[in-house]
Amino acid sequence: MSSPTPHIGIVGAGVSGLRCAEILLNHGFQVTILEARDRIGGRICQSDKLGYRADIGPNWIHQVCRHPIVDLARETNTPLHPWNDKQNIYDSSGKLLPDDKSDRLSSLLWQFIEEAFTYSATHQNEISESDSLYDFVKSKAEEHIKEQEDVELLLQMSQMWGAYVGDQVSRQSLRFAWMEECCGGGEMFVESTWEAILGEIAGIPLEKAKVCLGEKVVNVQTSSRASEGGKVTLSTEKGETFLFDEVVMTTPLGFLKRNKGAFEPVLPQRLLDGIDAISVGHLEKVYITFPTAFWVDAPSTPLAPNLSPQERAKAEDTFPGYTNWLSPSYSDATNPSRWPAECWNLASFTPPNRHPTLIFYLYGESSAYLTTLVHRKSTEDHHNLLNSFFKPYYSLLSNYDATSPDCEPKAILSTEWQKDELSGFGSYCNFQVGVKDAAENVKAMRFGVPEQRLWFAGEHTAPFEELGTVAGAYLSGEGVALRILDGYGVNGSIN
Incomplete structure (x- = not known):
């Protein structure tokens, strides 16, 4: 590597930016990370509103074979939950379908x-x-x-x-x-939180990189690689400027869609087309926790006293992990569009991560409706509005008793990613009807503009088999770092 040491600017301290920084730092590069939030992690973050810590970002790992995030979970002793194969399906009248x-x-x-x-x-x-x-x-x-x-x-x-x-x-x-x-693919749920996994990914960047929080980048001026001594200039909302030899943009796709004008000169048409063509989903979730998991029956026979916590949890995991209410006709007062509802049973986890909680997932029109309904509402109104919406569904579960305080929600937590500017007012990329060449669009974003010293990373630039996932974000940052190393004649290796 020629002297002086290349200085790489990374916009965003999420998983892709942190992984990119780690590899570059391990090969002697100088790295500065500019993060608009007052914390690292991007969409990996938690809330204590339920009385315990819960992820409001990702919960799932969608592959369980050789997989970088599974490896990190094991290295950090982060417990992963394999769901049982049981399910409850309620038809549109609220009747439980027979298991067969x-x-x-x-x-x-x-x-x-x-x-x-x-x-x-x-x-x-x-x-x-x-x-x-x-x-x-x-x-x-x-x-x-x-x-x-x-x-x-x-x-x-x-x-x-x-x-x-x-x-x-x-x-x-x-x-x-x-x-x-x-x-x-296979599905695993992080029983605790993603904090330990994020801490492992962030370890080297926090130790060796310059991490600037609260620095929202508003302008990116690139320069041709052909120009000797050319730099990329980043300007922030605070009026500060930073000069770098290369810049890696790891902002979410939704943010890029709304800030294409921040780049000077204008991004190549192939890249603009890619940013425009790929869609952004609107996935939200609502945690509802109760005094007890009233829907779970006690084991029919006493369990052996010498079982390990994991063996005991598996023996007690008799309630279906997944419940789905199809096109409900019995909740027209709160859900006239008859959007389906679905939840997962967090009471099946291994202690101390076992909680009397149901987690509901919302998407598309229903997530837009409910997020808008409770946005900026008081804590009491937020609780009451969401409880009114979901009560027709959880009240159909086993052992529900309208007169029992155990069946009354103790706390409700909901996400609002589609109200979050830095998340791009959405969740992650998807491929909707009308898109003409999604694969080439992703490739264009993944390739970036290296001739202008500008690179892109994030779940929307991931390998095809991991688009839209945390693993995809991780691998995208890794891939960009290796390409930058190669451009400077450094034989990159992955640790």
Whole structure:
């Protein structure tokens, strides 16, 4: 590496920026991170509102084979929860479907989704831009299921895909469904929080980089690599300027969409097209915690006293991990659009992470409605409005008693990412009907503008198999760092 030491500016102290910084620092580069928030972590953050600490950012790891985030979880002793294979499905009248029917239809649904991934990957150029994943599932259901009632139930169940991509299944592009295939892999839930994993990723950057919090970048002036001694100038909202040899932008895609004018000279058209073409989802969640997990029955027989905490938790994990209320017709006062509801049972975790809590996921129109409904409301109004919305659903669970204080929510926590400017008013990237060439759009963002010393990282520039995930953000930062090292003639290695 030639002297002087290259100075790399990284905009954003989320997972992608921290991972990029770690690799560059390990190879002797100078790194400064500018972060608009007053903390590191980006969308990894927590709240204590429930009476215990809970993640308001990511909860899930969607692959459980060789995987960088799984490895970090194991290194930091972060407990991961494998969900049981049980589920409760309530039909539109509020009646619980028989286990055999819900299991059969669920198996068929996942079979059709997996077939959609394969069809999308192998027939991409033949699929219309207007075709949705829902269209494919509907055609398969009508082809393979005789009873029209079951066809309708399966199509209603297919709405759960929205919780993976942050929008309605009818808006998910079939042509590029293969780019969401990571959502069909194994699923693990972080039982505690992501704090230890983030701490491990941030360790070296916090020790060796200059980390400037509260520095929102508002202007990026790049210079041609052909110009000797050229620099990239970053200007912040506070009026400060920073000069760097290279700059890596790790701001969320939604933020880029609204701040394309911050770049001088204007970004290349291929990159502008990519930023415009890829959509941003609107995934939110609502935690509802109760005095006790009233819906969980005690084991029918006493458990052996010598069981380990993990063995005891597994033996006690008898309540379905997943519950889905399909197109509810019985809650028109609060949900006239009949958006489905779904939740996961956090009372199945291993102590001390076991809590009498249900976590509901919202997406698309329902998340927009509820987030707006409670935005800037008082604590009491926030609680009452959300409780009124979700009560028709949790009141159908086992052992619910309207007169029991154990069945009255103790605390409710909801996210508002679509009200967060620095998150780009949304969650993460997805690929909606109408997109013409999502793969090339992602490649354009991933490639960046190296001829202008400008690079991009984040979940929206990740390897295709990890788009929209924390692992994708991590790998994107890693990939950009290795390309920068290569540009300076440094043989990069990954630690």
